[in-house]
Each structure stands twice: as C-alpha cells, then as structure tokens.
Amino acid sequence: MPKIVDKAAKREEILQAALKVFARQGYNYTKMIDIAREANIGKGTIYEYFRSKEEILLAAYDHYMQISNERIATILARPITPLEKVREIILQTIRIYASDPEIMRVFFDFWIESTHNKNITEMDFRKLYADYRALGRNLLEEAKQAGQVRKDISENVPSILVAVVEGTFLQWIIDPDAFDILKMAEDIVDTLFRGLTTAAASEA
Amino acid sequence: MPKIVDKAAKREEILQAALKVFARQGYNYTKMIDIAREANIGKGTIYEYFRSKEEILLAAYDHYMQISNERIATILARPITPLEKVREIILQTIRIYASDPEIMRVFFDFWIESTHNKNITEMDFRKLYADYRALGRNLLEEAKQAGQVRKDISENVPSILVAVVEGTFLQWIIDPDAFDILKMAEDIVDTLFRGLTTAAASEA
C-alpha cells in the first residue's frame, strides 16, 4: 500500500510555509520554489495540494478570515455589554496579530492583490470592511439603547474604529518599534471611547 | 540640429501617465508598454527619462511626498493655533486625496513595494510615518502648552491620528461608496478631538 499521508495536514503545512515566505518577501516576489524550499519539499509537490499560486493566496486569506471570525464570535458570545464587546474586539484583534505578525504582514499584500487581480473575487476586502463596520454599527446601536454611548455620535464612528485598527497595523508592520502595540491597543480604546461614551460609561 | 525637448516636462508627462496606470493596474501589474501607451510614446522612450521601472516608482513617490510636504508646510505657516493646525492637516490631507484618488491608490501599492523591495531604500515609509507622528506630537505638545489639549492624553495619540487617516483611505479606496469621505474627515476630527481637547477647546 502506498505512503499514507494526511493530506489536510500537509496542505496546512505548505500553507504555513507559504505564509512565512509571503510575510518575508511579499506575495508577488514569492516564487513557488521559495515556498517549496521553506516547506522542504519539491516544487511539484505544492501542486499536489494547491492548484495554483493564486489558490494558496486564497487559502491563506481564508485562514486569516477563519481566525478573525472565530475570535470575534467568541467575544460576541461573552456575557458582556455591547460597549465592552467593541472594546474587546479592538483589543483582541490587535493582540492576536501582535503575537502573530506574519499573518498581518500578508494581510496588506492581499489587500493590494485583491485590488488589482480580477481572478480572486473570493478575496473580498470590500465585504470584509463592510462587515466590520456593520458589526460596529450594531454593537454601538445596542450600546446607545443601553445608554452606554452618547446618542449624537457620528454615523461614521464604525468606519473610524475600523480605520484606527487598520492604520495602527499599517504603521506597526512598517516599524514595529514605533510604539508598543499592546499599549497602543489600550490607548486607542481609551482615547476613542472618551469621546463616544456617556460620562458614566467612560468613567467605568 | 537636435530636437529641442523640455526634458523635465516630458519626464513629468511620463510620470503622470505612469501614475494613472499604477492607479488602474497596480505597480506590479503595470508593464512598461502600458505606461508608454498611456503617455503616447514608444516603449524605449521611457528609458530616456527613467533608468528603470523602479526609478519611476521612486519619482512617483517623490511626487507624492512633495505634494504632501508642501501642503503641510502651507498649513503650518498659517496664523492659527496648534490644535487648528492638527485639524487642518487632517481635513486637508483627506480632502486633497479625495479629489485626486489616483495618487492615494498608488500610495498603498508603494507601501507594499517598499516593504519587500530592498532596492528602493529611498522610499522610506518608516520615516514618513515617523515624521507624521513627530509633527503631531509637536503640535499637540504646543497645544497642551496653550491649554487646548488635556495634559493627560496618551503619548500614542499621534500614532492614532496617523492611523485613523491611513485607515480611512484604506477603506475608501477599496469601497468609495462606503462613506462620504468629506463628511468622514469632519467626523474624524470631531470624534477624536472630543476626547482630546479641553472642554473649552472642544466647544470652540
């Protein structure tokens, strides 16, 4: 009988190798042979697990999305107030990628790729951001109902929340020493919430 | 009797064509022939004005930097308070690129390229962001001295200001209909300043 291989595990292994190389060199500068070398396999072997370079890209994106969604789902399930959920999502999003910078590095690579590569409609950053904003909008609405958030805040606050998180990564990836990313996470929440929350809530 | 050509003007023309194509297709997907066609010149002619594709990239980056710096210098020279300078820089930065989206599209392309291409150390986003943060830090310090800004704000506020502007563009480029970018600019300032300024200032 032939060699038994856990196809899924090996696929994951290759994906991890690819992520490492993508983070190091960028998607466009990454050649199939680089991924193969990182994974300690032959060039042809990659094609036993992925149909093309683009499929690796998509798999990596899905990988990112899954991590992200699971994290958010967990937070949403916790018995905390809507405002605390917003705070936790921001804090933990930053924390998780702070400890796994590779995937955030490739995130922006994919962002660019999605902008120009028409073959990969599955990689829909438009929807991703829209979903994040909708999430923020819903939680803030709940928080308003609960009196945690001022009624007169701008409709663009969700966009601002997304912006500040994304923009933080943008700076941090380029220059990890620019600030303490974990302290930054706290400061983001504190600074923004000060302008959003009702007096009572912001003191809490 | 050689043809008289305004070298600098033609170089600028080619640069503008390149910017257009970069915005449309992305730096990596842009071929020299695409730039040549957009500029209505021969492929070889580009090389009379630029040594390589990378040099166009750098020239485009310098172009961006010059616009950006001039704009900021103008604002800094105005007889307004430090806090108003911060506000104006944020508002006008967003406004200017809102009316010229092309250059902001390529900005992130360059961001990515600078991350991976070791040949282009002149394109230093690390320094760019550091400069922006330093500018913010200085203006905020002045504003604190002037009593416009609360003394206890986080040292990371400059990073947050940069983040929110960059993150706004990130969303807007992907999805120009996600929000009204000009309204967004106002809301960013209002929302952030509410948490930063002293009561007196924020009422102003």
Add this chain to the structure above:
Amino acid sequence: MPKIVDKAAKREEILQAALKVFARQGYNYTKMIDIAREANIGKGTIYEYFRSKEEILLAAYDHYMQISNERIATILARPITPLEKVREIILQTIRIYASDPEIMRVFFDFWIESTHNKNITEMDFRKLYADYRALGRNLLEEAKQAGQVRKDISENVPSILVAVVEGTFLQWIIDPDAFDILKMAEDIVDTLFRGLTTAAASEA
C-alpha cells in the same frame, strides 16, 4: 503469501485501457494517470507491467500487428485464387477496423510517433508498408501467371492498393459519416479491379 495475479492478463487489460485512451485523446495527450483511471488501477501499477509510456505504445503496435498478421495469414491459407486473396485482404482489412475503430484511430497516432521518436525503432512502418506491398506484388504476380490480371499493369499497383486502403481510413477516421465504409470497401475493389483484371476475371 503473495497475491496470485495473472501477469499477462493484467498487462492485456492495461493495454486495452491504454488503447481506449489513446483512441480518445491521442498518444501525446494521453497521461499515465488517464490510462490508470481507465484501467481502474493506481498510476504506479502500470509500471509493474510496462517499463514506460513508450513500452505501452510498442505493445499496442504489436497488438495491432498480430491482429493484422493473423487475419492475413488466415486469408492466405484459404483455397481461393490469388486475385480473390487480394480482394479478401482489402475487404476484410477494412471490415475489421470498421468494426473496431479504436485501433485504427491509434494507428495514425503511432504512424506519426514512429516518424519522430527515435527510441522506437521496433515500430517500423517502413517495413510494414513494404511488407504489404510485397504481399500485393506476390499475389498479383501469381494472378498474372494464372491469367487473372493483365500483364501490363504498373509495378506500382501494390503501392496503389496500400494507398487506397490507408487513405480510406484517413478520411473515415476524421469523418465517419463521409461514406459507408463497408460499401466503400466493395467499391474500392470493384473500381480498382476493373482496371487491373483481364476481361474474363473482371466479369466474374
């Protein structure tokens, strides 16, 4: 206790599968995996029975030759006149492949392959055609002696006989509906023999 396998039978099975795929896709477009799938075995198993793709080609050719030779031998052994033997060989050659088009499809594939692939000298269409011509020449000579065929026919008649059979298949494979292949067989013999045979024989 090794599994008992009829090596020869399995080899034949694989060969039949290969013939089917060759007929469908052509030798060059046929991948080893296609043959394996058609034979319902693993890709590696083929190599237990054939050293290489080329060896399958050769085996298929031998298969063709054996069928062809057996058929001719049978006809030659029959107690009929030389001219009738020629007629029967032409008729039955066409009939047999008319009912088994697969093998004739691959015949021309092999013809091409033999022309360009220097590794397969065993696949000698030069000799095959020469043999056919020699067979025709001998039978026609006998027929001449027997007074069945005119003495002044061209020495190239054997080549013409081979040509018309091969050329018929060439058209028929490309377009099976171009003519009724069985009727065509009859018409070939009738048309050609009318010019070759003595009055007496052609009336027969």
Add this chain to the structure above:
Amino acid sequence: MPKIVDKAAKREEILQAALKVFARQGYNYTKMIDIAREANIGKGTIYEYFRSKEEILLAAYDHYMQISNERIATILARPITPLEKVREIILQTIRIYASDPEIMRVFFDFWIESTHNKNITEMDFRKLYADYRALGRNLLEEAKQAGQVRKDISENVPSILVAVVEGTFLQWIIDPDAFDILKMAEDIVDTLFRGLTTAAASEA
C-alpha cells in the same frame, strides 16, 4: 527612428523555420527554442510574430491551404476537359509536394493534432476532405455528361481518388525510396482511369 522591419516577411521567415523543424521533429516534439534556433533568433522574438505555438500551427496550415487552393484554382481555370482537370489535380498535387516534402510531412502531423486538439477548430480536415471529394464529384459529373466517364461508376469514386493520393503520401513520407513518386502519380491516374473512363476516353 527604430529599426524598420518587414513584419510580414519576418513572420514568413519564422513560419518557414517552424515548418522545417516541424518536418524534422514533428509538431509535438518541436520546442519553441528549436524554432528560434532554426530561425536564428531569440526565443522571445517568436512571440513578436505569433501569439503561441498553436498559432504557428494554424499559420502553417493556412500556408498549406493557400498553396493547395491556388494550385487547384489554376488548374480549374485551364481550358481542358473535366476529366483532364481531375488528372491534372492528382498529378500536380503529387508533383508539388514531391518537390516540397517538408510541407507534406507536417500535413499528417497536423492531421493528428487536429484530431485531438480542441483549440484549433480552424484546422478542419473534415471540411478539407469533404471539399476535395465534392470537387471530384462535380468534375466527374461533368465528365459523365461529356461522355468521358462511364455512367455506372460508384458514388464513392471521389473518396477513392482522395484516398489514393493521401495514401501515396503516407507511404512516401515514411519511405521516400519505396517508389518513384512522379512515376507513381502517372500510374495512379492510368490505373484508376482505366476503370472509370469510357473506352474512347481511356484510349485517348
């Protein structure tokens, strides 16, 4: 001003080089680099004149068709009887390719390729043969009307004419010494016409 090149002439040059290599090695075994070497150009240069390997195939086929069609048109235009036209088409078809064997060698390569490659529907041998048969059918019909051809010949005679020409090439390409191709052309016509023509015509 740039190098002036007669694009059409260079394309033709490359095509001729390709034909040579196709004849020598077969279409499938021919690599782009082989064509480039034969044409004394760089590999990339081919792509300035042909989009792909397949496009060269099609151009070569068109080249064949043009030669063939022109030749036939010339013959049809001559002031000779229908039967003589048939004779001339057969004779000259064989003669022309006898003096230019390269193109006939590749003809069968293309025949095979057209059978299996679905991308090249422009290369329609089905139509080619059908056209040849139709041409023969029409000329023979005219010849019948003119009393040159017996009224009771088989409807399949056109197919037989095509078959014998194609089958002759098939043998000749494999083994150019098997027979004198020019003598063969004469013998084909003589042998076939003896069975087809009326006594008067055949004596002529």
Add this chain to the structure above:
DNA sequence: GATGAATGAGAGTTCATTCAT
C-alpha cells in the same frame, strides 16, 4: 503486488531592458 505521494527536468510564455536605426 499495489499504490499514490513526491519529484525536478523541462515546457510555453512574459517582459524589463537594450540598442541599431
């Protein structure tokens, strides 16, 4: 004996750059 996971040589194709005109 049977298998399919692994492989790398080699294919067609692209494109930044050169340079003769």
Add this chain to the structure above:
DNA sequence: GATGAATGAACTCTCATTCAT
C-alpha cells in the same frame, strides 16, 4: 531624441517516473 524589434532570464505549471509503505 525616439523608437520598437530583439532578447533571454525567469516565471508558473505539467507529468513521466520513482519508491517508501
């Protein structure tokens, strides 16, 4: 100065074959 024809390095992907299990 302007050009585009020419180029080959380098890319992604294929597939016959090997071999550990």
